[in-house]
Amino acid sequence: MHPAPSVIVFTTLSGLGFGLLFFLGLGLPNVTGWVAFTFFVIGFGLSVAGLLASTFHLGRPERAIKAFTQWRSSWLSREGWCAVAALILMGLYSIGAIFFAQRWGLLGFVGALFSILTVFTTSMIYTQLKSIPRWNMNLTPAMFLSFSLAGGALLAGQTALALISLLIAALVQILYWRQGDQALARSGTNIGTATGLGDRGSVRAFEPPHTGTNYLLREFVHVVGRKHAEKLRIIAFSLGFFIPVVLLIMPVNSVATKHFLAAVAVLSHLAGVATSRWLFFAQAEHVVGIYYGKR
Amino acid sequence: MTQLPHSTERKLGLVIDLDTCVGCHACVISCKGWNTENYGAPLSDQDAYGGNPSGTFLNRVHSYEVQPQNGHAQLVHFPKSCLHCEDAPCVTVCPTGASYKRVEDGIVLVNESDCIGCGLCAWSCPYGARELDVAEGVMKKCTLCVDRIYNENLTEVDRVPSCVRTCPAGARHFGDLGDPDSDVSKLVAERGGIDLMPEQGTKPVNKYLPPRPKDTIEDQIDVLAPLLAPIAEEPKGFMGWLDKALEKL
Ligand code: SF4
Ligand code: SF4
Ligand code: SF4
Numbered sequence: 122m123h124p125a126p127s128v129i130v131f132t133t134l135s136g137l138g139f140g141l142l143f144f145l146g147l148g149l150p151n152v153t154g155w156v157a158f159t160f161f162v163i164g165f166g167l168s169v170a171g172l173l174a175s176t177f178h179l180g181r182p183e184r185a186i187k188a189f190t191q192w193r194s195s196w197l198s199r200e201g202w203c204a205v206a207a208l209i210l211m212g213l214y215s216i217g218a219i220f221f222a223q224r225w226g227l228l229g230f231v232g233a234l235f236s237i238l239t240v241f242t243t244s245m246i247y248t249q250l251k252s253i254p255r256w257n258m259n260l261t262p263a264m265f266l267s268f269s270l271a272g273g274a275l276l277a278g279q280t281a282l283a284l285i286s287l288l289i290a291a292l293v294q295i296l297y298w299r300q301g302d303q304a305l306a307r308s309g310t311n312i313g314t315a316t317g318l319g320d321r322g323s324v325r326a327f328e329p330p331h332t333g334t335n336y337l338l339r340e341f342v343h344v345v346g347r348k349h350a351e352k353l354r355i356i357a358f359s360l361g362f363f364i365p366v367v368l369l370i371m372p373v374n375s376v377a378t379k380h381f382l383a384a385v386a387v388l389s390h391l392a393g394v395a396t397s398r399w400l401f402f403a404q405a406e407h408v409v410g411i412y413y414g415k416r
Numbered sequence: 417m418t419q420l421p422h423s424t425e426r427k428l429g430l431v432i433d434l435d436t437c438v439g440c441h442a443c444v445i446s447c448k449g450w451n452t453e454n455y456g457a458p459l460s461d462q463d464a465y466g467g468n469p470s471g472t473f474l475n476r477v478h479s480y481e482v483q484p485q486n487g488h489a490q491l492v493h494f495p496k497s498c499l500h501c502e503d504a505p506c507v508t509v510c511p512t513g514a515s516y517k518r519v520e521d522g523i524v525l526v527n528e529s530d531c532i533g534c535g536l537c538a539w540s541c542p543y544g545a546r547e548l549d550v551a552e553g554v555m556k557k558c559t560l561c562v563d564r565i566y567n568e569n570l571t572e573v574d575r576v577p578s579c580v581r582t583c584p585a586g587a588r589h590f591g592d593l594g595d596p597d598s599d600v601s602k603l604v605a606e607r608g609g610i611d612l613m614p615e616q617g618t619k620p621v622n623k624y625l626p627p628r629p630k631d632t633i634e635d636q637i638d639v640l641a642p643l644l645a646p647i648a649e650e651p652k653g654f655m656g657w658l659d660k661a662l663e664k665l
Contacts (some may be wrong), residue, residue: 122539180533180553187530191418197536198511251505251616252542300610308614310542312480316494317610317624318434322484327491330444330476333469336547340535408613409544412478412496 135171140273146233326414361393429595440491
């Protein structure tokens with residue numbers, strides 16, 4: 122798949138933002154006044170920036186409102202609803218925390234639920250696609266959810282929770298890569314089933330239908346970037362999980378240093394997740410590539 | 417509505433004969449010609465006369481080489497357009513309701529005025545049957561020439577898809593695959609028509625007829641061949657001796 126910057130930015134930022142909103146909704150940390158204001162601005166900023174970025178890849182963004190109509194069948198539509206519900210609920214909840222120094226627990230809980238549900242619906246947009254075997258796995262939602270929780274806990278300053286969720290996310294990441302590398306072969310789709318000629322001999326794409334490129338090749342067949350996949354995996358893993366964990370467990374006494382290290386951990390994690398997301402797209406093979414003798 | 421109908425009254429679709437297709441691409445051009453000036457937005461081209469041409473097509477012809485375990489390789493031309501799947505993933509993923517499958521005849525269409533061009537339906541189609549038009553920003557796909565097959569302004573012989581009407585080899589057939597007595601259903605039964613990527617679970621309506629086994633190529637390719645046999649005989653005399661001497665070396 123073509124790793125479009127808009128989608129990578131969207132899933133990375135909004136995953137982080139909704140992860141933070143999840144913890145804020147649960148009262149972790151239980152903040153009020155200006156501190157609460159700062160936390161909520163970051164949470165809303167990230168999630169809304171992500172959602173806005175996602176509209177950049179639409180051919181007709183002016184009609185985006187129509188995407189709310191098909192929640193019965195479409196995960197993309199459900200994602201829209203969950204995101205709006207989460208933002209409204211958390212918006213109301215933040216009013217209590219910022220202006221009245223009160224924690225409206227139930228509202229926060231429901232808001233937290235919708236925040237994490239938004240991340241889940243985002244992941245299901247990818248998971249549902251049988252045409253992309255590397256995404257069509259249970260580990261895809263596990264990855265999106267664990268990343269979002271890890272990032273959220275980091276941003277929310279919940280050191281213990283962040284440590285646990287970072288370790289879980291790291292484990293899910295490794296499992297995802299391992300299972301993903303076999304996904305295409307396991308799907309059973311190959312040039313033989315694609316052409317229906319497989320039982321007659323070995324099939325080879327002899328001539329493509331067009332000499333130039335087209336939408337399908339631009340969107341679905343991204344072979345170039347996979348060359349450095351192994352190196353990028355190491356970079357993603359180090360930045361996303363290893364460095365943040367090391368920074369979190371580093372024994373420091375001064376509060377200022379602790380905050381500084383936490384900030385570095387967040388940025389490192391963000392860069393790591395973005396790299397992992399880039400790989401998520403760039404490495405995903407759409408089976409249509411098989412028709413072109415590519416993958 | 418992007419929920420799929422439980423069943424459709426008819427299953428209109430195409431049957432494509434891989435045995436007779438000669439790979440001339442006439443259906444590609446005729447499809448583009450008809451569909452760029454009729455139903456929906458035109459099929460745009462980018463840099464059509466430049467060094468990097470690309471454009472929107474609803475039908476494309478690949479060519480494959482099949483190498484059997486023994487014997488000669490065979491070249492198979494392979495036209496591909498939307499298969500109007502019964503379990504069409506492209507319909508259910510659509511957030512706007514722009515993508516839908518018709519109850520009356522099973523044709524899968526896009527309502528372009530509702531389409532936001534998110535591209536998700538094209539992502540979900542394993543066959544690459546949908547292309548987002550760069551100029552219009554909306555999704556284009558084969559309409560099964562819905563504006564021809566019911567069109568009373570056309571003479572009856574023309575009330576078939578443009579690609580079917582054009583194919584000089586008669587490799588494309590159109591009809592109701594839901595009716596076991598239709599010509600196309602009989603053809604599929606007789607020739608052992610197949611589904612593409614059955615493991616994807618899309619239940620395509622369009623069927624492909626596999627190429628027939630080719631006549632065996634015998635050693636003697638022509639009855640006149642013996643008369644054309646090389647006349648050079650075993651060399652005699654000095655040349656014969658030289659030949660043998662060189663052979664021994
Ligand atoms: S071939 Fe592709 S576009 Fe056509 S109905 Fe099937 S899944 Fe949808
Ligand atoms: S591109 Fe258009 S038709 Fe396809 S899923 Fe998006 S809104 Fe629906
Ligand atoms: S049925 Fe019509 S739209 Fe579909 S491939 Fe043939 S000519 Fe093109």
